[in-house]
Amino acid sequence: MPRLSVIVPAYNAAGTIASAIRSTLNALPRDAEIVVLDDGSSDATAEAARGVLDARVRVLSRSNRGVAATLNDLIGATDSEYIARMDADDLVLPGRFRRQLGAMGGTVDAVFTTVVTWGSGMPGLPRPSAISEEDFGLHLLLTNPVAHSTMLARRSAVQDVGGYRVLPTEDYDLWLRMAANGARLRRLALPGLAYRVHPGQVTASAQWRRASWENAELAAAYSALAERLIGAPAVRITSLSIDDSRTPDEKRAELDSFTGLFESALHGHAPSAQRALRRKLAERRSWLSARLEEKAVAT
Template sequence: MPRLSVIMPARNAGATVESAVRSTLHDLPADAELVVGDDASTDGMRYVLDRIEDSRLRVIDCPGRGLARALNTLLDATDSPLVARMDADDIVIRGRFRRQVRALATADTVFTTVTTWRGSGMPRPAWPVAIGEGAFGFHLLLTNPVAHSTMAARRTAIDEAGGYRDVPSEDYDLWLRMQSRGAGMRRLAAPGIVYRVHARQVTATDGWRLSSWQDESTQHAFADLSERLLGAPQMRISALAIAPFSRGEKLARMAEFDRSFRAAVRLVPLPARTALLRRLAARSEWLWQRSDTAPGMIGAAT
């Protein structure tokens, strides 16, 4: 049984999957595997995968199941104690899995920062800032601070939270539920992947953002975590921006969230607390600008 399984759902990723798979295999430890779930690709992706000869690579069929169910299928097809995510259009940076496996000795879930590449020019690394376990849950109440494809976790932490659910933000929804159960979650400062940004990404569309912000299951998970950390259930800031409330009520609810958040993070050490308060101010400004925006004109995602 491998110690680590990297799961990669893929559909029509023939143009990028080879670099994603080869970079993953190049960085994998010997006691690990990469399992790719092919969602009925029609662009020759399977042919590309068949040409890669490595005993640590497995390809299984996940046709027409959607991302969340494909991820759960990949989890069910593996039995390693550690699980990591990878996307078929990203590239692993050397040392990623070694650093994450080492960090999982004292944590339940470990992410990394990313180097962003828009397909032309040089990739741009993010500012290398770590997020510790004491601050991670508070970041989740403001926005999703991590890329899904940087995750590495203990399988038990995913299983105990119930795995992935079929919701628009299946990753963020899972992080909320894991954190509500007290999972130790952190982000390492060093980038673990080159993250490709392109127009075909589902998360680049306004329709996806709107459906994510309106999703009731994710809102319930958010309310549970906010009750745990802030003492009372709160509404997601992004959901509040498009809620059918008056501008005054939206800003009043945000003011209540602001007060509760500031009180709760007083115990977070500096400079992590400073980063959280800076992010809180940015989210307050975002809501101020969009609190009376029509749902069809939601603006940039944050």
């Protein structure tokens, strides 16, 4: 069995899948494979993927079942020690997998990278900002700090929590459950991926975001991690913003309570990490305040 499997779910990606595979091959270490699963595309995705002639590439096809089911099928179709993610419309940057595998060590369960954005709008260059294993969970309580297609993880850590679930933001849900289960996650500062931005992607949809904020399973996963890290269950700030069962004052009080617990949990973390987390918390508090003010004006 290969040491690393790069799994690539693909749906109607005939125009980008070949370049995605080639960029992955260019960065692929020894003893690794790429496995593409065409999720019932209506275009020539599978044919384009099979057109990249390399023994390290496997291409599978079946009827459409959605991205979470496709990822679980890809995990089931591989048996490597490590699993890495790649999307059918992104590009792997040189050195990505070498740096991630080198950062795993004996205690880390998943390593992510920052990304360079390209496509619609101006290209985005990240500030080279790492997130340590000690700080990653607290970042998850504020926002999802990583792109799904940058993940490299121990297969055992993913399987220990049951793999992916079929719900919005299946990636964020997986990170929450892994962290709540004691997995150690980190983000490297250097970008490992050129992340394509385009108007039609699912994450650009307001409907998709709303579905994520309303999802009960995701809410439970978030609350479980909050209980582990700050000592009490909590509600996502995004979910709090759309909770019509609470008054604006009740929402502010809930956020103030969360802030107090979060601040207490910061003790013992590196000063630079505390500054980054406080800055992000302030951004999230401002975001909720703006949402509450907008709703007050609208009514």
